[in-house]
Amino acid sequence: MELQQLLDHLLFECQHSLTNISINGVTDSSSDIKPGFIFVAIKGYQTDGHDYIDDALSKGAAAIIGEKDGIVTSIPYIKVENSKKALGIVSAAYYQYPSQNKIMIGITGTNGKTTTSYMVKHILEDIGYSCSLIGTIQNIVNGEQTATQNTTPNALKINQLLSKSNDDIIIMEASSQGLAEYRLEGIEFDICLFTNLSHEHLNYHGSLEQYFEAKALLFSKLKKGGTAVINADDYYGEKLLHRLQAQGVSTLTFGETADANVQMKDLKLSYPYSVRLKDGIRSYEVTSPIPGYHNLFNVTIAYACAKVLRDSPVEIKEAIECFPGVEGRFNMVTFPNGAVVVIDHAHTPDAVLNCLQTSFESKNGKLYHVFGFKGDKDTEKRKEMVKISAEISDHYILTLDNLNSVPRDEMVQTLKELHKEFGNEKGEIIPDRTLAIEKALSMSKEGDWIVVSGKGHQAYQHTYHYPSHSDKETVLFFKEKTPEK
């Protein structure tokens, strides 16, 4: 492809002639540069891609894009305002704007993105579409699963996945960091979903308002004629709704609020969980295959999203009811003694509240809660999570989660302080996660529920007393060791 063609939508300065330069690929990683590539130098959190410009020259790059002034090279140096944004614009051009040729669904919100994305995929496949999925647990393209480092990968990776996909529809989770870091630059959507907004990632965004504005960026990427599907019960959902309506964007709302387009009525908050969805003059009772008030919302948003593409409520309802669930989202394991263990990814106060509340309403005995906090992440949310656990559970065990760069002793000290300040006499601290789970299990009896939250599908980052690699593996290991009654 001609270099000039790639730069069509980019604002830049360049001292070199840009004619007759052919580009064979785009990359922002010096290790992937091949002759004829354009190298986009990005200043990251760990490394500055501009330091690899000499490397790019020696590997035969045909042009460099960067945001630093005063760089002199023998090949065109294309100076832009923001390299991350430029990566999006250039990648979309190189892969010929693949998002324009697909039905694109983007999902944002604090909680429920992963669950909803899998549910939407399941429904749409059930009614005859093929779907790719880009999200937290994995990417699935043409039925092939690949590991992912980010919920929302960078713009280059997204365009590569889109151009590889032969599926009809792409369902993407859009994280606030992804949106703020221009990972969705150059991507357009047919349907954008807003699940909810609550306390999370404030270490990154600074305030709830800024966090909301990052989420709201997704909706500026709607194609002409696209639809925004919004939680009308949520304060920020309502704010977004008014903003989009003022811009003439087509919207579809859901929630318990009376004027929602898909109104949730008669919520049944015990097994079998169900909700009646009032959709215009029609009304459908839908049984949720996964427990919890929060999952009734996920069912509703998935219904509303599918309905935008195919107005077949009965087919959609039937598909929802046979949804198999998602790895690490309210996964229940029943022990021989009759206790139930729930493994859940809840790592925000709102998610912990939902997960504990659901377990509280389902238990027939005591409720135990094993949880911790990821190092380097939002620290402000921790006290709320401890307060909620102290309030709802009968006994909580604070334990370790991913430490990231935080030393173990420092995190244990943090747990002690949180326990002292916001917990109560019902709690204790067992740093080793596998021992914490073992302790909760040893206390449990028939009818008790044990919630192990925070990690869900994620593999352990550390080694513990028992040699397992995830909460699921730990729980199943103990289940195997427990004699049948």
Ligand SMILES: CC(=O)N[C@H]1[C@@H](OP(=O)(O)OP(=O)(O)OC[C@H]2O[C@@H](n3ccc(=O)[nH]c3=O)[C@H](O)[C@@H]2O)O[C@H](CO)[C@@H](O)[C@@H]1O[C@H](C)C(=O)N[C@@H](C)C(=O)N[C@H](CCC(=O)O)C(=O)O
């Ligand atoms: C803090 C953050 O956002 N980091 C993201 C960022 O990494 P970084 O800034 O550290 O990158 P870097 O290593 O400094 O490299 C900068 C540039 O130099 C280049 N480089 C680097 C080394 C080299 O030898 N040669 C070279 O060219 C790199 O290719 C890159 O272009 O850019 C990477 C590529 O896009 C991301 O994978 C990475 O996400 C990390 C893994 C991460 O954990 N991010 C979190 C904050 C995040 O984004 N989370 C959300 C989900 C949140 C949630 O809801 O739970 C997500 O979407 O994943």
Ligand SMILES: Nc1ncnc2c1ncn2[C@@H]1O[C@H](COP(=O)(O)OP(=O)(O)OP(=O)(O)O)[C@@H](O)[C@H]1O
């Ligand atoms: N609609 C919802 N409202 C509130 N909490 C929810 C909702 N859906 C799921 N949760 C809770 O949030 C946890 C994470 O759910 P899910 O993975 O679907 O969300 P997410 O937005 O993708 O989060 P992450 O990006 O961190 O994975 C679940 O394990 C559950 O405890």
